[in-house]
Amino acid sequence: MTAAVHGFYECAMSSPPAARVSRVSDHAEVRGRLLAAVRRVCPAWLADDADDIVQMAMMRLLDGRVQEVNSAYLNRLAYCATIDEIRRRRAMRTVASEELPEVKAENPSADPGRKADDRAVATAIRDCLAGLLDNRRAAVGLYLEGHTVPEVGRLLDTTPKNAENWVYRGLDDLRQCLLGKGVAP
Amino acid sequence: MTGDDRLRDRWARAPREVAPGCPAPDRLYSAASGELSATEVSKIVDHLRACGACSEDWRLAREVHGPIAGNVVAGPRHWWVAAAVALPLAALALFTLRGEPLDDPMRAVAEPGASTALVAEGATLPRQAFTLEWSAGPAGTWYILTVTDRNLTLLYASGPIETTSHLVPAEELRGAEPGEELFWQVESLLPDGRHARSSTYGVVVQ
Numbered sequence: 001m002t003a004a005v006h007g008f009y010e011c012a013m014s015s016p017p018a019a020r021v022s023r024v025s026d027h028a029e030v031r032g033r034l035l036a037a038v039r040r041v042c043p044a045w046l047a048d049d050a051d052d053i054v055q056m057a058m059m060r061l062l063d064g065r066v067q068e069v070n071s072a073y074l075n076r077l078a079y080c081a082t083i084d085e086i087r088r089r090r091a092m093r094t095v096a097s098e099e100l101p102e103v104k105a106e107n108p109s110a111d112p113g114r115k116a117d118d119r120a121v122a123t124a125i126r127d128c129l130a131g132l133l134d135n136r137r138a139a140v141g142l143y144l145e146g147h148t149v150p151e152v153g154r155l156l157d158t159t160p161k162n163a164e165n166w167v168y169r170g171l172d173d174l175r176q177c178l179l180g181k182g183v184a185p
Numbered sequence: 186m187t188g189d190d191r192l193r194d195r196w197a198r199a200p201r202e203v204a205p206g207c208p209a210p211d212r213l214y215s216a217a218s219g220e221l222s223a224t225e226v227s228k229i230v231d232h233l234r235a236c237g238a239c240s241e242d243w244r245l246a247r248e249v250h251g252p253i254a255g256n257v258v259a260g261p262r263h264w265w266v267a268a269a270v271a272l273p274l275a276a277l278a279l280f281t282l283r284g285e286p287l288d289d290p291m292r293a294v295a296e297p298g299a300s301t302a303l304v305a306e307g308a309t310l311p312r313q314a315f316t317l318e319w320s321a322g323p324a325g326t327w328y329i330l331t332v333t334d335r336n337l338t339l340l341y342a343s344g345p346i347e348t349t350s351h352l353v354p355a356e357e358l359r360g361a362e363p364g365e366e367l368f369w370q371v372e373s374l375l376p377d378g379r380h381a382r383s384s385t386y387g388v389v390v391q
Binding site for chain 2: 037040041043044075076078079080082083084086087090118119121122125126129130134137138141142143144145146147154155156157158171174175
């Protein structure tokens with residue numbers, strides 16, 4: 001919890017807002033914009049708690065450090081507040097699982113066989129990724145997280161051509177490695 | 186689903202542990218926003234590989250922030266513009282985008298639950314009647330339509346709309362040359378809170 005709150009403070013402080021849009025003193029407007037931002041980032045399972053997350057974010061805004069906020073700032077703040085709450089719940093779940101062994105798995109209806117298969121594939125992918133050349137590992141890692149090749153290039157500060165090369169060759173290496181492990185996702 | 190999509194899908198739903206040393210949310214957001222150096226991003230990506238929780242957090246950051254530093258022009262300042270800009274513009278253009286994507290990492294593919302185009306791929310539309318249409322989601326779905334040019338410049342972003350067709354005002358297309366190919370995409374805001382982005386589609390403006 002402490003870590004989560006600490007992270008939240010960092011979020012609220014590390015991005016000075018540009019001079020525009022809403023005054024923090026206009027609580028209703030800021031709150032409405034924050035709510036929209038939180039709803040956008042909030043996973044469906046946490047949607048019912050969007051108001052509470054907004055409240056936590058508002059408390060950070062109202063501590064006097066910031067006078068004006070823009071969209072980028074509010075999006076970042078909404079993200080941080082939401083992630084803090086998600087992490088807090090993850091931590092609670094972990095503690096509950098440790099103390100209460102009878103607590104059911106997150107998705108009790110999930111097929112145990114499929115879950116084991118998914119876990120095996122995850123392990124194989126992780127191990128194979130670890131064996132890739134540095135640039136390819138980072139590029140494929142980002143690609144697997146959902147980034148497009150141009151985005152990979154921008155994040156890794158390289159040309160689109162390089163990024164394309166790293167992703168394609170990295171994916172080839174990854175597939176070869178997976179095949180060697182008998183995995184064909 | 187292509188081979189790459191399957192790989193991404195398996196990776197996304199693979200059960201992974203929470204690894205120690207999780208970056209602070211703000212640092213994750215900065216990295217996903219392209220504010221950190223390549224070295225720092227690589228370190229975080231290495232952590233994501235081991236940490237399923239941070240991997241989920243990263244995906245959320247990516248969704249909130251959107252594509253990294255594209256040639257996006259300034260537009261009206263509303264919350265939905267941030268949402269619209271968040272569409273994967275970087276997946277557009279650069280290469281030929283006709284037809285459904287094969288194993289092409291350059292192009293975004295439709296997410297589950299996304300709408301599909303009801304305007305023919307590559308169709309020519311009059312500037313004064315630039316109406317785009319897509320398939321409907323479940324009742325209660327809202328949509329955000331974005332239109333870009335080949336340079337990834339955002340030409341138009343609708344607000345959240347309930348209809349499944351939308352006339353793009355001609356004045357929003359003033360930056361497009363006659364005969365230029367434009368790209369469009371729809372993000373569905375589903376009633377259960379999920380978001381689903383469509384594939385990118387190409388049309389020619391008259």
